[in-house]
Structure formats: C-alpha cells, structure tokens
Amino acid sequence: xxxxxxxxxxxxxxxxxxxxxxxxxxxxxxxxxxxxxxxxxxxxxxxxxxxxxxxxxxxxxxxxxxxxxxxxxxxxxxxxxxxxxxxxxxxxxxxxxxxxxxxxxxxxxxxxxxxxxxxxxxxxxxxxxxxxxxxxxxxxxxxxxxxxxxxxxxxxxxxxxxxxxxxxxxxxxxxxxxxxxxxxxxxxxxxxxxxxxxxxxxxxxxxxxxxxxxxxxxxxxxxxxxxxxxxxxxxxxxxxxxxxxxxxxxxxxxxxxxxxxxxxxxxxxxxxxxxxxxxxxxxxxxxxxxxxxxxxxxxxxxxxxxxxxxxxxxxxxxxxxxxxxxxxxxxxxxxxxxxxxxxxxxxxxxxxxxxxxxxxxxxxxxxxxxxxxxxxxxxxxxxxxxxxxxxxxxxxxxxxxxxxxxxxxxxxxxxxxxxxxxxxxxxxxxxxxxxxxxxxxxxxxxxxxxxxxxxxxxxxxxxxxxxxxxxxxxxxxxxxxxxxxxxxxxxxxxxxxxxxxxxxxxxxxxxxxxxxxxxxxxxxxxxxxxxxxxxxxxxxxxxxxxxxxxxxxxxxxxxxxxxxxxxxxxxxxxxxxxxxxxxxxxxxxxxxxxxxxxxxxxxxxxxxxxxxxxxxxxxxxxxxxxxxxxxxxxxxxxxxxxxxxxxxxxxxxxxxxxxxxxxxxxxxxxxxxxxxxxxxxxxxxxxxxxxxxxxxxxxxxxxxxxxxxxxxxxxxxxxxxxxxxxxxxxxxxxxxxxxxxxxxxxxxxxxxxxxxxxxxxxxxxxxxxxxxxxxxxxxxxxxxxxxxxxxxxxxxxx
Amino acid sequence: xxxxxxxxxxxxxxxxxxxxxxxxxxxxxxxxxxxxxxxxxxxxxxxxxxxxxxxxxxxxxxxxxxxxxx
Numbered sequence: 001x002x003x004x005x006x007x008x009x010x011x012x013x014x015x016x017x018x019x020x021x022x023x024x025x026x027x028x029x030x031x032x033x034x035x036x037x038x039x040x041x042x043x044x045x046x047x048x049x050x051x052x053x054x055x056x057x058x059x060x061x062x063x064x065x066x067x068x069x070x071x072x073x074x075x076x077x078x079x080x081x082x083x084x085x086x087x088x089x090x091x092x093x094x095x096x097x098x099x100x101x102x103x104x105x106x107x108x109x110x111x112x113x114x115x116x117x118x119x120x121x122x123x124x125x126x127x128x129x130x131x132x133x134x135x136x137x138x139x140x141x142x143x144x145x146x147x148x149x150x151x152x153x154x155x156x157x158x159x160x161x162x163x164x165x166x167x168x169x170x171x172x173x174x175x176x177x178x179x180x181x182x183x184x185x186x187x188x189x190x191x192x193x194x195x196x197x198x199x200x201x202x203x204x205x206x207x208x209x210x211x212x213x214x215x216x217x218x219x220x221x222x223x224x225x226x227x228x229x230x231x232x233x234x235x236x237x238x239x240x241x242x243x244x245x246x247x248x249x250x251x252x253x254x255x256x257x258x259x260x261x262x263x264x265x266x267x268x269x270x271x272x273x274x275x276x277x278x279x280x281x282x283x284x285x286x287x288x289x290x291x292x293x294x295x296x297x298x299x300x301x302x303x304x305x306x307x308x309x310x311x312x313x314x315x316x317x318x319x320x321x322x323x324x325x326x327x328x329x330x331x332x333x334x335x336x337x338x339x340x341x342x343x344x345x346x347x348x349x350x351x352x353x354x355x356x357x358x359x360x361x362x363x364x365x366x367x368x369x370x371x372x373x374x375x376x377x378x379x380x381x382x383x384x385x386x387x388x389x390x391x392x393x394x395x396x397x398x399x400x401x402x403x404x405x406x407x408x409x410x411x412x413x414x415x416x417x418x419x420x421x422x423x424x425x426x427x428x429x430x431x432x433x434x435x436x437x438x439x440x441x442x443x444x445x446x447x448x449x450x451x452x453x454x455x456x457x458x459x460x461x462x463x464x465x466x467x468x469x470x471x472x473x474x475x476x477x478x479x480x481x482x483x484x485x486x487x488x489x490x491x492x493x494x495x496x497x498x499x500x501x502x503x504x505x506x507x508x509x510x511x512x513x514x515x516x517x518x519x520x521x522x523x524x525x526x527x528x529x530x531x532x533x534x535x536x537x538x539x540x541x542x543x544x545x546x547x548x549x550x551x552x553x554x555x556x557x558x559x560x561x562x563x564x565x566x567x568x569x570x571x572x573x574x575x576x577x578x579x580x581x582x583x584x585x586x587x588x589x590x591x592x593x594x595x596x597x598x599x600x601x602x603x604x605x606x607x608x609x610x611x612x613x614x615x616x617x618x619x620x621x622x623x624x625x626x627x628x629x630x631x632x633x634x635x636x637x638x639x640x641x642x643x644x645x646x647x648x649x650x651x652x653x654x655x656x657x658x659x660x661x662x663x664x665x666x667x668x669x670x671x672x673x674x675x676x677x678x679x680x681x682x683x684x685x686x687x688x689x690x691x692x693x694x695x696x697x698x699x700x701x702x703x704x705x706x707x708x709x710x711x712x713x714x715x716x717x718x719x720x721x722x723x724x725x726x727x728x729x730x731x732x733x734x735x736x737x738x739x740x741x742x743x744x745x746x747x748x749x750x751x752x753x754x755x756x757x758x759x760x761x762x763x764x765x766x767x768x769x770x771x772x773x774x775x776x777x778x779x780x781x782x783x784x785x786x787x788x789x790x791x792x793x794x795x796x797x798x
Numbered sequence: 799x800x801x802x803x804x805x806x807x808x809x810x811x812x813x814x815x816x817x818x819x820x821x822x823x824x825x826x827x828x829x830x831x832x833x834x835x836x837x838x839x840x841x842x843x844x845x846x847x848x849x850x851x852x853x854x855x856x857x858x859x860x861x862x863x864x865x866x867x868x
Contacts, residue, residue: 129803129806131803131805132806132808164808167804167805167838170843171835171838171846173843174838174842175834176846179850634824635830635850637824638827638831641817642813642817642831644820645813645817649809649816730808
C-alpha cells in the first residue's frame with residue numbers, strides 16, 4: 001500500500017498563529033480561500049513536516065525562522081502518514097531562534113528523534129528525496145505558469161528541473177574547462193619564458209668564460225712588460241735619486257742664498273769703520289767702569305785693549321763680554337741704590353706723614369684751648385681779677401636783699417593805711433590791727449604828713465640790681481668754664497707743640513735724604529749714558545761683523561751651488577729616462593689593476609646557482625604543465641561525457657514522457673481538438689546546447705503548444721505533463737499535492753481533471769488549493785469523494 | 799533527507815551508472831568525473847570549483863578519485 005496523508009496539525013506556522021487541525025481522507029481534498037489566508041502555508045507545512053524544508057526555503061526566499069508566525073515564538077507541525085503497517089506521526093517544533101526539535105513515532109511505537117534521522121526515514125518511506133518530492137508530488141502554480149507562459153529557455157529549465165536534470169545541466173556548466181585552459185596557456189607561456197631565460201643565461205656564461213680567458217692572457221702580457229721595465233728602472237734609479245736629492249738641495253740652497261743676500265743688503269761696511277766703532281765702545285765701557293765698582297781686572301783689560309792691533313771679531317767678542325759685565329754691574333748698582341736709598345726716603349716720608357696725621361687729630365683741641373684762653377683773658381681784662389668779680393657779686397647780692405626788705409615794708413604800711421582808711425570811712429575811729437592803739441581821722445591826717453616810701457621806685461631799683469647781679473654771675477660762670485677748659489686741654493696742647501717740633505726735625509731729615517738721592521741718581525744717569533752708548537755702538541759693531549761673516553759665507557755657497565748645478569746637468573738625461581720608464585710602469589700597473597678587478601668580478605660572479613634555479617623552475621613547470629594538460633584532457637573528456645549523458649537522459653525521459661502524456665491526454669482532457677502532445681529535445685545552433693520544445697497536434701499538424709492553445713488548454717497540457725512526471729518516477733507516495741493548478745479552465749475541464757486525476761496519476765489521495773470557492777462548491781455537489789476545506793473556517797477554528 | 803544535496807539521489811545513481819559506461823575506457827577521466835559528481839552533490843558549483851582548483855594547484859587533498867561504486 002502506498003503512503004497516504006492522514007492528518008495535519010499546525011500551530012504558529014506561517015499564516016496560522018493559532019492551532020489548526022485538518023483531516024485528510026482518501027479522495028480529493030480542496031483547500032479554498034482568498035489570497036493570503038494560508039492555503040499554501042498548509043502545503044508548506046506538509047513539506048516541512050516531511051523533510052524539514054519547503055520550496056521557499058530551498059530557493060532561499062526566506063530563512064527557516066521566518067516560518068514561525070510573527071506573533072509567536074515557536075511553530076509546531078504534526079503530520080500523520082499511513083501505510084499498510086499503520087500510522088506514522090511526525091512532529092516538528094521550530095523556535096524563533098532557529099532551534100528545531102523533531103520526532104517520528106512509527107506504527108511499531110518506536111520513536112525516531114532528530115531532524116536528519118526523520119528526513120532519512122521519510123526518504124525511505126516515500127522513496128523520494130526532497131528534490132524528487134518537490135518536482136513530482138508537490139506541483140505548484142509557479143512551475144505551471146513558467147511551463148505554460150515562460151520563454152523556451154525558462155521552460156527548458158523548468159523541464160530539466162522536473163526531469164531531475166537541472167542539476168546535471170548545472171554540473172556540466174560548473175566544470176571550469178575554460179579556466180583550466182587559460183591557466184594551462186599561462187603556464188605554457190611561463191614555461192617558454194623560463195626556457196628563454198635559461199638559454200640567455202647559458203649564452204651569458206659562455207661569453208663570460210671567453211672574456212675571462214682574454215683578460216687572463218692580457219694580464220700575463222702586462223706582467224711581462226712590467227718585469228722588463230723594472231729591470232731598466234732599477235739600473236737608472238740611483239742616478240735619478242741623486243739627481244732629485246741634488247735638485248732639491250740646489251733649490252733649498254738657492255733659496256737660502258737669496259735670503260742671505262737679502263739680509264746682507266746693498267751696503268757692506270768697511271773694516272776700518274768697524275775698528276773705529278770698536279774703539280768708541282771701549283772708551284764708553286771704560287768710562288762707565290770707572291764710575292762703577294767693577295773688578296779692577298776688567299777695568300785694566302779695557303784700558304790695555306789694543307783695538308786696532310787685533311782681529312775685529314776677537315775685539316768684538318772681548319767688548320761684548322766687557323759690555324755684558326759692565327751692564328750687569330750697572331744694573332746691580334742701580335737696583336741696590338733704588339732699593340736702599342729709596343727705602344730710607346720712604347721711611348722718612350712715612351714718619352713725616354704720621355706726624356702730620358697726629359697734628360691734624362690734635363688741632364681741634366688746640367683750637368678749643370685757644371678759644372678758652374681768649375675768653376679767660378677778655379673777662380679778666382673787664383673785671384680785673386676773679387676775686388674782684390666775686391666781691392662785686394657779693395655787694396650786689398646784699399643790695400638786692402635790702403631792696404627786697406624795703407619793698408615788703410612799704411607794701412605792708414600801704415595795706416595797713418588802706419585798711420584803716422576803709423574803717424574810718426564807716427566810723428570815726430578804729431583800732432590799729434598791728435599795735436592795737438586807737439586811730440581816728442585826725443590821726444590819719446597827721447599820718448599823711450609823714451614821709452612815705454614809693455613802692456614803684458623800689459621795685460624798679462630792685463629789678464635793675466637783680467639784672468646786674470645775673471649778668472655778673474654769668475660772666476663768673478664763663479670765666480670758670482674757660483679756666484676749667486684750659487686745664488683740661490693743656491696736655492693736648494703740650495703734645496701738639498711737641499709734635500710741631502718733631503715735624504720740623506723730620507722734615508729737615510727728608511729734605512737732606514731727597515737731595516742725596518737726586519745726586520746719586522744723577523751719577524747713575526751719567527753711567528747709564530756711557531753704558532747705553534756702548535751697547536748701541538756694540539750692536540752696530542755686531543751687525544757689521546756679522547755682515548762681513550755673511551759676505552764670506554755667501555761667497556762659499558755660490559761656489560758650492562755652481563758645482564752642484566754642473567753635476568745636475570750631467571744627471572738630467574738619466575733622471576728623465578728613469579721618469580719616463582716609471583710613468584710607463586705606472587700606467588701598466590693601472591691597466592693591470594683594472595684587468596685584475598674585471599677578472600675578480602667575473603670569477604666571483606656565479607651563474608651556476610641561477611642556472612640551477614632556472615632548471616629547477618623549468619622542471620617544476622614541465623611537471624605542472626604535464627599535470628595540467630592531463631587534467632585538461634580529462635576534464636574535457638568528463639565534460640563531454642556529462643553532456644552526452646545529459647542529452648541521453650533528456651531523450652530517454654522525453655520518450656517515456658511522450659507515451660505517458662498521450663495516454664493521460666485521453667483521460668484528463670474531455671475534448672478532441674488536441675489530438676496529441678509531444679516533447680522534443682533540440683539543439684540550439686548558436687550555443688550548441690539542447691533545449692525542450694513542447695508541441696501539440698491539432699488537425700493532424702504538430703505546432704508549438706503556445707501558438708494554438710488557449711490559456712486553459714495550456715494549463716491542462718502542463719498538468720498532463722506534470723502528472724506524467726509523477727507517474728514515471730518510481731516512488732511510494734499515494735498522494736499528489738497541487739498548489740493552484742487550475743486557474744483558468746472551464747468547469748468541464750476541471751470536472752474531467754478532478755474525476756480522472758486519481759486514475760491518471762495512479763494515486764488515492766489528491767490535495768489541491770484554489771481561490772475559486774464557487775467552482776469548488778459546484779464540484780463538491782457534482783463529484784463524490786470531494787471534500788472542501790475553507791482556510792477562513794480553519795482560522796475561525798484557531 | 800540528510801545534509802543538503804545539490805542533485806537528487808536517483809539522478810545521481812543514474813548519472814554514475816552512465817558515466818561508468820561512457821568512460822569505461824578512460825579510468826582517469828572516470829575517476830575525475832566521479833570526483834566532480836561527488837563534489838557537486840555535496841557542494842554544488844562551489845564544490846566543483848574548489849575541487850578543480852585544488853587539482854590545478856596539485857594539492858595533496860586532490861588525490862586520485864575513489865573507485866566507482868557498485
């Protein structure tokens with residue numbers, strides 16, 4: 001018994017958010033509903049339950065997790081199949097994360113877990129893998145449309161897919177023969193290039209070897225020439241050396257002679273002049289020696305020297321010696337004199353300065369003393385003596401005291417009288433407050449007759465006397481202060497006077513010393529003049545003597561130079577010949593060095609490694625080329641074989657299909673206008689590739705099925721073609737799934753198709769989706785065994 | 799169904815049989831054809847391209863193909 005569908009349960013799968021159950025009996029089950037209500041989702045659920053995939057996923061139109069309804073986190077599909085052994089229950093759960101769980105419960109009760117294991121079980125059960133199931137059991141509207149209305153190329157592609165040959169066609173195309181050929185050609189070019197490189201390198205090596213031999217021979221020749229030249233040079237070398245030494249000596253001596261002549265100048269002194277000058281030197285030195293404490297021997301030697309009777313050079317030497325001795329003595333004496341006499345004078349001047357400093361310090365005291373003395377003398381002149389002044393002051397003091405008493409009495413009497421007068425103005429008589437006697441106005445008149453002291457006069461007298469007394473007291477104080485000051489400063493004045501005496505003495509001493517110093521210095525100046533003249537004349541004498549010497553030396557050098565120049569002339573030809581030979585030898589050595597450098601460069605350059613590398617590369621490339629050529633040949637043979645097999649399979653399938661299609665045409669198509677149908681495999685003359693051609697016979701003539709047929713007829717022919725595919729494929733599926741197969745055919749065709757599809761396809765169960773609910777309701781009423789399932793009702797059930 | 803296949807099992811079997819007939823006299827080509835068939839079945843066009851690339855480069859993995867089955 002073939003495998004049949006039994007029931008389907010979906011929850012959260014594609015368009016179905018809620019749980020939906022569908023029982024699928026034998027016969028025709030038509031799922032109806034408007035667009036977007038989930039008809040195809042139910043068919044998709046069957047495919048997913050069986051194989052864990054479905055057409056949209058396989059075409060990569062969406063991802064597996066997109067199968068989960070947008071409002072749910074997981075999808076669950078349960079499909080029951082049945083065969084002679086019993087019921088198979090497949091459950092697949094898919095999470096939004098993409099995770100899947102699956103189980104298959106067999107009729108025996110055994111459970112198979114895991115998506116892969118279940119898919120393998122289904123393949124075994126139906127005898128179809130997914131690809132085969134999809135192209136033969138699961139017939140869909142897209143394929144129908146492409147077959148009916150697509151271009152020949154697309155139609156051929158769909159037919160290839162339905163025949164299961166699309167993969168073979170793709171496989172043939174996928175064999176990269178062109179790429180391998182290109183690679184092969186590139187490698188051949190590379191190999192040729194390597195061979196060319198190797199040939200070039202070999203030529204280079206040959207040329208280098210030849211060049212090396214030539215250079216070595218050249219080197220030998222040069223060495224031989226050098227050897228010969230060396231022998232000749234060796235012979236001439238001593239003469240050339242002598243010539244060069246002599247030449248440099250002559251040059252040096254010539255320069256020296258020139259310098260000497262320049263030093264000698266134009267005027268050569270006469271010998272007589274030099275003797276006279278020497279005598280003057282002797283005289284000057286002798287005068288100086290007489291004024292200085294020089295040894296007597298020196299003085300005698302100078303005195304006895306016979307200048308004109310001696311050789312001028314020995315005279316000069318003796319005079320120079322004497323001059324040095326006299327000069328030295330003069331220096332020593334002047335130095336001693338300067339040191340000792342000047343020290344004495346400095347000491348004396350220092351003493352004088354010290355006395356001056358002390359005097360300056362004492363001068364303020366002396367001035368104070370003189371001032372006090374003047375004050376004292378002036379006062380004494382005014383008052384006579386100090387005792388006299390004291391007497392005057394004492395007398396004035398007594399007078400002031402008397403005046404003060406008189407003034408007091410007068411003031412008291414006046415006050416008493418004023419008191420008594422006041423009393424008597426109030427009464428006739430009163431009592432004297434002093435003596436207590438009675439006093440009246442008469443007494444008062446009598447009193448007025450008595451003489452009375454004048455208070456203002458007394459007061460004026462007293463004031464005058466007090467002023468005089470004060471003045472005298474101040475004079476007395478001034479006198480006493482001046483006296484005390486004189487006593488206090490007396491010591492300083494005495495010291496000052498003593499210093500003045502001392503200063504006079506020291507000043508006289510300094511003047512004496514300075515006079516002596518000047519005198520001595522004058523003496524030394526005289527000596528200095530003699531010495532200076534002697535030194536100057538001696539210098540002139542030296543110059544003269546030296547010039548005489550120089551003249552003699554120049555004469556000798558000129559003679560020597562003349563001799564050397566004569567010898568140089570003799571040596572010149574040999575030296576020149578030697579130089580020429582040396583120049584030639586040097587040039588030869590340069591050539592030799594260059595050649596040896598070239599030889600070293602050629603010997604050091606190893607081409608062997610490069611040649612070996614090239615040989616290795618060519619060998620490797622040769623091997624690779626051989627491999628690639630073999631691979632290319634084999635690939636070409638393989639591709640050719642695949643193409644042949646593809647053509648053979650197409651023809652084979654077409655032949656079988658044509659028989660099946662004509663048989664199904666009679667069953668499924670209720671009219672007689674289409675007499676036959678056939679599929680042809682033809683070759684495209686441009687591409688050389690095969691393509692399918694579907695033709696129908698109408699009124700005895702074969703024409704392309706797209707040319708004569710209506711849309712409905714095309715659909716039927718295509719369905720017949722698909723059914724033929726289903727029938728020809730060996731499998732164990734007892735059901736057929738058709739997704740929107742009859743969109744545009746009339747009712748008669750539909751009825752005929754529905755009635756006969758079971759027989760034509762040899763199945764017991766057909767599942768169809770369609771939007772045409774009215775047509776389906778009519779079908780349900782007319783044909784037995786047809787069951788309609790509305791997706792809207794299913795949604796209501798959820 | 800197991801891992802993804804790029805050619806149906808029955809077609810693969812039929813092609814294998816026909817290849818063995820067609821290339822019976824050229825064992826090296828047959829071996830290569832079977833390698834290509836297997837590569838395509840498992841990896842599609844990419845699988846074939848990878849196989850041929852490795853053969854071109856002479857890599858160790860691209861050794862002689864397995865003997866034809868059955």
